[in-house]
Amino acid sequence: MDWREFDQNPVSHSAAHHLTAIQQLLEDQGYARVSDVARKLGITRGSVSVSLKGLRQRGLVVEDQHKHLGLSDEGQRIARGIHTKRVLFKAFLEKSLGLPADLAEMDACKIEHLISDLTAEALAIYIDRREDASDSSSDRDQQVNALEDSIREGRVEAFPGKEIETISERLQSSSEEQSKDKDDE
Amino acid sequence: MDWREFDQNPVSHSAAHHLTAIQQLLEDQGYARVSDVARKLGITRGSVSVSLKGLRQRGLVVEDQHKHLGLSDEGQRIARGIHTKRVLFKAFLEKSLGLPADLAEMDACKIEHLISDLTAEALAIYIDRREDASDSSSDRDQQVNALEDSIREGRVEAFPGKEIETISERLQSSSEEQSKDKDDE
DNA sequence: TCAACCCGTTTGGGTACCCAAACAAGAGGA
DNA sequence: TCCTCTTGTTTGGGTACCCAAACGGGTTGA
Incomplete structure (x- = not known):
């Protein structure tokens, strides 16, 4: 097993953050420009400009007439996947x-x-x-079971699929509630 | 939180593998030379030569008169730490x-x-x-309890400490037994 | 109208990896 | 002795990041 499987990932650490930053900016303020991404990531506009050129060529990022950035379908899928993994992992660690x-x-x-x-x-x-x-609501079990089935049957669904998204969202919102409770103290 | 905390790790992915390769070669064949490391990592001798120059300057790798490589105390600690993490994580995933x-x-x-x-x-x-x-042998519980205590009390021991090493070793040897059982089939 | 500002891009420098290729030095075998 | 192999190093090239600085285009308030 080659130890450099490392760098044959779909996206680099840097690209991962560029994509999720765009996605989050779109959610938060409805648009995303080079400067917004740069501010969010704490790097210069020049660096973002260059990085996004590559991501645009790879078809993950798109741009409209007004220099407003967006994600292609593939870009969205990747960004959601990364976000999902972060939420899952953080929840486990915590x-x-x-x-x-x-x-x-x-x-x-x-x-x-x-x-x-x-x-x-x-x-x-x-x-x-x-x-x-x-509160073992049966719909939760349903999602987990569906996910298990699809894995067992080797059904290759693009990651992240519907079920895992739902699980991830629930984890995140419950974590947000927790931090809200903390703020109230 | 700066997303680039990423690169402020004690060692890079590359360095991690150089160190663990040396350690493993020392265990397996009693010595480690630049060529051995290169072969093990699947990269050229030139690359290893340059990488090790840096690790030597950082005081992690040492070299005797016969160009035989070794690890300093700090180098050994880091290599053991990385190895321990790999074993732990693999065991969890598996x-x-x-x-x-x-x-x-x-x-x-x-x-x-x-x-x-x-x-x-x-x-x-x-x-x-x-x-x-x-087989809840009491010495296992003892190690876990000792580890928990040291964490709770914020006792900062160099990673990896004795208790976690023992736990890691047990995990690894039990995993080796499993794969041996598999070979026997 | 024009200076001040924000934008995005380009360019030259720097770091950390990798490779291929050329070299020098030592160890044998013919 | 000479040829060949192995070894470790150096060097020039390439990739992927980052930054600082400069530049050209817009917007906007005075």
Whole structure:
């Protein structure tokens, strides 16, 4: 096994952050420009300009007449995948391992673009299994079961699929509630 | 939180593999030369020569009169730490998440040098807790408890400490037994 | 109208990797 | 002795990032 499998990832650490930054800017303020991305990532406009040129050539990022950035379908899928992995991983580090939130965030951010899709799927199932069985609403079990089935049957669905997205979203919103509770204190 | 915390790791992915390669060569054949490292990593002698120059300057790698490589105390500590993280992570992916061994190996290898020491400690405890409670020999519990105590008390011991090493070794040897069982089939 | 500003891009420099190729030095075998 | 192999190093090229600085286009307030 070649140890440099490392660099044959779909996107680099840098590209991962460029893509998720654009996605988040679109959600937050409705548009994303080179300067916005640069500000968000803490690097210069020049660097972003060059990086995005590559991502545009690879068909992941698009641009309208007004220099407003967007993500292609493929770009969106990749950005969602990375975001999902970050959320899953952070949740595991925080909830299962009991690590402090900032450390969990940092470690999750470092590896979000490296772990394989299958690992993320397995992690989602694992976490979900261990969530408080208290409000075991049947729709949650349904999603996990559906996900398990698709993995078992080797059904190759583009990552992230619907089920894992739902699991990820639930994890994230429950984590947001927690931090809101903390703010209230 | 700056997303580029990424590159302020003690060692790069490349350096991590150079160090662990030397360590493994020393174990396996008693010595390690530039060519051996190059062969093991699948890169040219020239690249290794240049990389090791840097690691020598940083005091992680040493060289005797006969061009035989070795690791300084610090180099050994780092190499052991990385190796420990890889074993822990692989074990988690394989045993807890049920991922196939090769995928577990690959993902563990990608992130071994990125996850923080504290995460590794927490993971060790977590895995150990979930190991078959069957042969719950008291010395295992003892190590886990010692590790937990040191974390709780914020006792900053150089990573990896004695307890986590022991846990890691046990995980690795049990994993080797498994693959031996597999070969016998 | 024009200076001040924000934008995006380009360019030259720097770092950290990799490779291929050329070299010098030592170790044998013929 | 000479030829050949292996070894470690150096050098020039390439890629992927980053920055600082300069430049050209717009917008806007005075």
